[in-house]
Amino acid sequence: MRNIKIIGYGSYVPENKVMFGNQTRYRANNEETQVDMNVKACNKAIESAKLDISQIDLIICASAVMAQLLPATSSLIHEKIAKGLTMPAIDVNTSCSSFLTALDIASHYIELGTYKNILIVSGDICSKGLNKNQKESYELFSDGSAAVVVTKGNENEGIIDSMQRTYSEGTHLTEIRGGGTLEPGYEYTEQNKADYLFDMKGKEILLTTARIVPTFLNDFLSRNNLSIDEIDLIIPHQASKALGMIMDRFKIPKEKYINWVDDYGNMVSASIPFVLCKLLENGDLKDKHRIMLFGTAAGLTINGIILDI
Amino acid sequence: MRNIKIIGYGSYVPENKVMFGNQTRYRANNEETQVDMNVKACNKAIESAKLDISQIDLIICASAVMAQLLPATSSLIHEKIAKGLTMPAIDVNTSCSSFLTALDIASHYIELGTYKNILIVSGDICSKGLNKNQKESYELFSDGSAAVVVTKGNENEGIIDSMQRTYSEGTHLTEIRGGGTLEPGYEYTEQNKADYLFDMKGKEILLTTARIVPTFLNDFLSRNNLSIDEIDLIIPHQASKALGMIMDRFKIPKEKYINWVDDYGNMVSASIPFVLCKLLENGDLKDKHRIMLFGTAAGLTINGIILDI
Numbered sequence: 001m002r003n004i005k006i007i008g009y010g011s012y013v014p015e016n017k018v019m020f021g022n023q024t025r026y027r028a029n030n031e032e033t034q035v036d037m038n039v040k041a042c043n044k045a046i047e048s049a050k051l052d053i054s055q056i057d058l059i060i061c062a063s064a065v066m067a068q069l070l071p072a073t074s075s076l077i078h079e080k081i082a083k084g085l086t087m088p089a090i091d092v093n094t095s096c097s098s099f100l101t102a103l104d105i106a107s108h109y110i111e112l113g114t115y116k117n118i119l120i121v122s123g124d125i126c127s128k129g130l131n132k133n134q135k136e137s138y139e140l141f142s143d144g145s146a147a148v149v150v151t152k153g154n155e156n157e158g159i160i161d162s163m164q165r166t167y168s169e170g171t172h173l174t175e176i177r178g179g180g181t182l183e184p185g186y187e188y189t190e191q192n193k194a195d196y197l198f199d200m201k202g203k204e205i206l207l208t209t210a211r212i213v214p215t216f217l218n219d220f221l222s223r224n225n226l227s228i229d230e231i232d233l234i235i236p237h238q239a240s241k242a243l244g245m246i247m248d249r250f251k252i253p254k255e256k257y258i259n260w261v262d263d264y265g266n267m268v269s270a271s272i273p274f275v276l277c278k279l280l281e282n283g284d285l286k287d288k289h290r291i292m293l294f295g296t297a298a299g300l301t302i303n304g305i306i307l308d309i
Numbered sequence: 310m311r312n313i314k315i316i317g318y319g320s321y322v323p324e325n326k327v328m329f330g331n332q333t334r335y336r337a338n339n340e341e342t343q344v345d346m347n348v349k350a351c352n353k354a355i356e357s358a359k360l361d362i363s364q365i366d367l368i369i370c371a372s373a374v375m376a377q378l379l380p381a382t383s384s385l386i387h388e389k390i391a392k393g394l395t396m397p398a399i400d401v402n403t404s405c406s407s408f409l410t411a412l413d414i415a416s417h418y419i420e421l422g423t424y425k426n427i428l429i430v431s432g433d434i435c436s437k438g439l440n441k442n443q444k445e446s447y448e449l450f451s452d453g454s455a456a457v458v459v460t461k462g463n464e465n466e467g468i469i470d471s472m473q474r475t476y477s478e479g480t481h482l483t484e485i486r487g488g489g490t491l492e493p494g495y496e497y498t499e500q501n502k503a504d505y506l507f508d509m510k511g512k513e514i515l516l517t518t519a520r521i522v523p524t525f526l527n528d529f530l531s532r533n534n535l536s537i538d539e540i541d542l543i544i545p546h547q548a549s550k551a552l553g554m555i556m557d558r559f560k561i562p563k564e565k566y567i568n569w570v571d572d573y574g575n576m577v578s579a580s581i582p583f584v585l586c587k588l589l590e591n592g593d594l595k596d597k598h599r600i601m602l603f604g605t606a607a608g609l610t611i612n613g614i615i616l617d618i
Contacts, residue, residue, distance in 0.1 A: 002421070018464075034490040068492075069374050069438070069485035070507070071607035072402045078608075079477035088473035089608060090410055091402035093381045101399055108417035112311070114471075128490045129378070162423075164397035166368075168388035176378035178494045181343040181437045184378075185487045185494035185505035196494035198379070298380035299387075299398060 002107040003158035008149030010044020011277040020139040021287035045147035056129035062102035097303035142265040146273035152162035169302030237295025241255040311416040312467035317458030319353020320586040329448040354456035371411035406612035430456035433577035440506035451574040455582035479609030544603025
């Protein structure tokens with residue numbers, strides 16, 4: 001067990017709401033940037049930790065898409081919240097599950113005493129990349145951000161285990177092909193516009209996920225000699241409206257996991273930490289001891305953390 | 310000390326050479342991609358480690374610029390070298406010093422037994438982003454890639470200490486503003502083309518670096534009770550032709566560090582691991598025990614690792 005605890009948390013969604021039937025989505029206005037959103041979540045997290053920014057020893061930005069191609073988004077956030085200070089800024093990316101990878105890395109740093117207080121922020125502005133012609137994804141995603149401050153925990157709190165697997169046969173099921181070195185921004189034309197927008201093969205992802213998630217979950221629990229009954233709450237990535245159906249399939253009862261897809265949609269990298277932060281804000285985790293953070297991500301990656309709080 | 314050792318290494322530069330006066334630079338041809346280059350370095354590293362890909366427990370891609378906006382570049386590499394296997398793929402980004410951050414993270418994973426054999430690859434294809442109108446940077450950079458496999462080391466080998474600091478007052482001194490969420494690919498026009506290309510304020514970086522590097526180096530050595538004489542060799546980021554001048558200023562003699570800027574230029578994230586791999590390939594580190602990896606990076610980040618080999 002790597003002893004960590006969350007001592008600060010902050011979540012943020014833009015004011016602007018869009019409704020698709022009964023589905024509520026949040027979309028930034030034109031002036032609001034990914035960096036702005038992340039800065040708001042960071043400031044809330046630091047304030048709730050009752051720390052001064054100078055007491056943060058490391059900033060990790062764990063978002064799916066970068067604000068600029070260079071430098072790291074964490075540097076741009078550092079500039080807004082910590083200019084003049086010199087704590088390191090690092091980007092960690094496993095797309096939608098970046099927060100879990102970052103939390104896992106943070107737990108290793110804390111366990112070995114490399115850093116004391118670590119700020120992790122995950123936030124994506126999907127509205128900058130959605131394709132209006134792809135109804136399924138266009139109506140699914142929300143902009144949002146969430147940040148936590150983690151530090152050394154007591155002996156009964158922390159990460160029991162983390163597990164990540166990447167199934168690269170699914171690499172191209174979720175992608176934004178353009179913008180990086182394979183198809184640079186300056187190759188954009190009206191004809192290839194779709195390459196610069198989010199592209200999700202929803203049905204294939206669902207089929208692949210349904211095939212690989214059960215094995216992952218079984219392996220993850222069994223290597224810890226745990227059954228699902230010993231987990232108090234699962235915070236899954238709010239991947240899609242199929243979340244309930246998938247959980248049914250795994251025979252996980254409704255009261256055992258959070259499904260806010262109707263209210264918030266899929267917030268990309270912010271989905272899992274957003275739910276976590278909201279629950280912490282509302283005091284809804286006070287009677288919970290063992291939670292599981294769990295999510296599928298572009299890559300195709302599956303990521304899980306069992307966390308005692 | 311976190312005991313790790315490098316058991317495999319591989320470096321790669323494209324065949325195509327370009328000369329600027331006496332300066333040799335390497336530039337990929339149009340068919341060669343960043344992913345291709347990284348795959349070549351990875352395959353060499355795995356082969357030299359005498360491992361099968363199935364024995365790699367984690368793939369970290371530590372490059373400065375992404376191949377696609379989504380998913381992580383490590384997934385695209387995973388697809389080429391490990392399709393059908395499920396080891397996790399993670400991107401870590403601190404621009405030019407990404408390799409050091411990744412090596413540091415790997416050392417924490419190995420120290421706590423989370424992963425055994427970790428493949429780290431750093432490779433950038435700068436030729437996709439250079440601005441012909443900015444002579445200084447256009448004539449400085451090379452495409453290249455380097456990969457290592459690290460595993461548990463013996464008790465006298467590994468990372469003595471790592472230190473990273475980010476000075477975000479220098480965030481905008483080196484950047485590619487376009488391509489991410491702040492200025493998406495689809496906003497590209499002929500008029501704003503420069504935003505989608507690499508932009509470096511060389512003189513300001515040199516001035517900032519000259520101011521902050523001495524303090525960083527002094528702090529890094531003194532917190533380890535080491536003097537520069539106790540380091541056998543420094544592998545610095547091959548930042549620019551000013552490397553020799555800067556090292557002179559720190560009174561570091563020529564035989565104490567590698568300066569291959571004339572022969573290879575600045576390979577972005579691959580610079581430090583490329584030199585490291587070449588030295589290992591050539592057996593040039595056999596009489597060395599304590600080396601320092603050291604570099605400045607966009608962010609502005611300074612990164613150092615003292616490694617006993």
